[in-house]
Amino acid sequence: MNLLQVERARRWVGLGLLVGVVGTTAWTLSPGVPVLWAPQASEPAKQSGLALFNRDWQSPADKAQAADATAEELRLAKLKVGPVFNASSCVACHFDAGVGGAGPNTVNVTSFTILPTTANPHVQEGTVHRFALSDNTQETVDLVRRLYSKPVQVAGNQSLTPQQRQDSNPVRVTAVNTPALFGAGWIDRIPSKAITHRYFAVGMKEVAANLSGDFKQTVPMGRYRILSDGRVGKFGWKAQFATLEEFVGAACANELGLSNPKMQRAKPLAGAKDESAVAAPEKTASLSRKEFGVMVAFVDTLPRPIEAVSRDSATRAAVKHGREVFSSVGCAVCHQPDLGGVKGVYSDFLLHRLREKVAASGYYEPPPMPLPEEHPDLDEWKTPPLWGVADSAPYMHDGSAATLEGAIEDHLGDAKSVTQAYKRLPGDDQAALIAFLKSLKAPPSAIPAPQAESHALASVTTP
Numbered sequence: 001m002n003l004l005q006v007e008r009a010r011r012w013v014g015l016g017l018l019v020g021v022v023g024t025t026a027w028t029l030s031p032g033v034p035v036l037w038a039p040q041a042s043e044p045a046k047q048s049g050l051a052l053f054n055r056d057w058q059s060p061a062d063k064a065q066a067a068d069a070t071a072e073e074l075r076l077a078k079l080k081v082g083p084v085f086n087a088s089s090c091v092a093c094h095f096d097a098g099v100g101g102a103g104p105n106t107v108n109v110t111s112f113t114i115l116p117t118t119a120n121p122h123v124q125e126g127t128v129h130r131f132a133l134s135d136n137t138q139e140t141v142d143l144v145r146r147l148y149s150k151p152v153q154v155a156g157n158q159s160l161t162p163q164q165r166q167d168s169n170p171v172r173v174t175a176v177n178t179p180a181l182f183g184a185g186w187i188d189r190i191p192s193k194a195i196t197h198r199y200f201a202v203g204m205k206e207v208a209a210n211l212s213g214d215f216k217q218t219v220p221m222g223r224y225r226i227l228s229d230g231r232v233g234k235f236g237w238k239a240q241f242a243t244l245e246e247f248v249g250a251a252c253a254n255e256l257g258l259s260n261p262k263m264q265r266a267k268p269l270a271g272a273k274d275e276s277a278v279a280a281p282e283k284t285a286s287l288s289r290k291e292f293g294v295m296v297a298f299v300d301t302l303p304r305p306i307e308a309v310s311r312d313s314a315t316r317a318a319v320k321h322g323r324e325v326f327s328s329v330g331c332a333v334c335h336q337p338d339l340g341g342v343k344g345v346y347s348d349f350l351l352h353r354l355r356e357k358v359a360a361s362g363y364y365e366p367p368p369m370p371l372p373e374e375h376p377d378l379d380e381w382k383t384p385p386l387w388g389v390a391d392s393a394p395y396m397h398d399g400s401a402a403t404l405e406g407a408i409e410d411h412l413g414d415a416k417s418v419t420q421a422y423k424r425l426p427g428d429d430q431a432a433l434i435a436f437l438k439s440l441k442a443p444p445s446a447i448p449a450p451q452a453e454s455h456a457l458a459s460v461t462t463p
Ligand code: HEC
Pocket: 053, 086, 087, 088, 089, 090, 091, 092, 093, 094, 107, 108, 109, 176, 177, 178, 179, 180, 181, 184, 234, 235, 236, 237, 238, 244, 247, 248, 251, 252, 255, 256, 299
């Protein structure tokens, strides 16, 4: 190589580096590639997935008696789910407005959190399953308290310090309501970068406003959830899963007790050491890779919710005005209308606190030993997407609000200033806002859910 060639080579390397640095910086600062295509799956895959979603795993006996039952059906008919589970089909909970919809409070799931204690600084979480195959393995809230509480003794008439109180009873229990799964595949495709990019963009705006002397109280920013492996959480009320596939795996394992390629079936809390408590694998059902694949494909391609256009011109006008009020009053700060190329999802996928952090209010007492930074606090919940909200009552993570108005009233904490602004609105504006929310409907193409009786839990013994 002569000098000229070396010089040229250096230039190319330099240019390459520059392009690399500029490119990386631009990519880092960009909101990622927006979602361009609808989730896809073949028709047979969707049909098989639907059958698995609707399948009642606890009462396949009728099929066993049917004359035309195949050997495979007979084998399946003998299998049970469990050893612990919350229902015997997915559709037993996800059925409002069609297969994959939201669920009523009667099928709420009971979750527990074990707060850090002096003896065990790790947070533990789990589900108190409603049903068990045997009495030995039946779980109850009382059982969780017995397993995890260690009474702390103090001398004489001394009272417990907050830490001792937490040590002696670290168990917190909450009900979680079933959300609708319509459009889940779209949410799955929203790039994490769209969430973090928007978060930082909002932060920069705030800094700029502060620098220009504008310190008016705005809505606290919340935070995105970083999972233990560094990914951004999107699914679940606590943004506890990054992908739809993983959530479906967890739902199979945890709600139904179905092992699958992503997760082993839930083990009973009670008698976990007792061999007989864990159902023998050959007697319990599990999903093959193929079955799990079609189950995911079905949920992934559930149609997305719609914004209904009323035939009545007065309603149309109210909805249009309500959409403006939604933005102007501040709902859209958290319920971001479009994200990552997905229009009308109405969420920032960030964790926020909607409860007052005042112990005296009786609402929420901050734990003396706080949860680790990466773990959402007890009062932090992900902003739920509002698409389809007209058809997903009751509202809030625990289903505590029966109506849309009630849900808005429950927005304190981070959303307090917005709720106060909503309350100051003239009645017409409030009504328009509600009319807008009522236009956010489940997809009309949703498949009607099987009759409630056919997926009722009557066949299972209740605790
Ligand atoms: C006992 C009722 C119940 C059953 C049965 C059930 N689910 Fe759920 N589902 C819930 C609840 C409650 C949540 C919210 C859980 C949370 O966020 O902690 C949920 C959340 C989900 C989510 C996450 C939705 C989101 O946007 O965050 C998916 C996906 C899901 N379920 C799929 C399934 C599948 C697939 C099945 C069947 C294998 C199933 N569920 C069975 C109650 C149920």
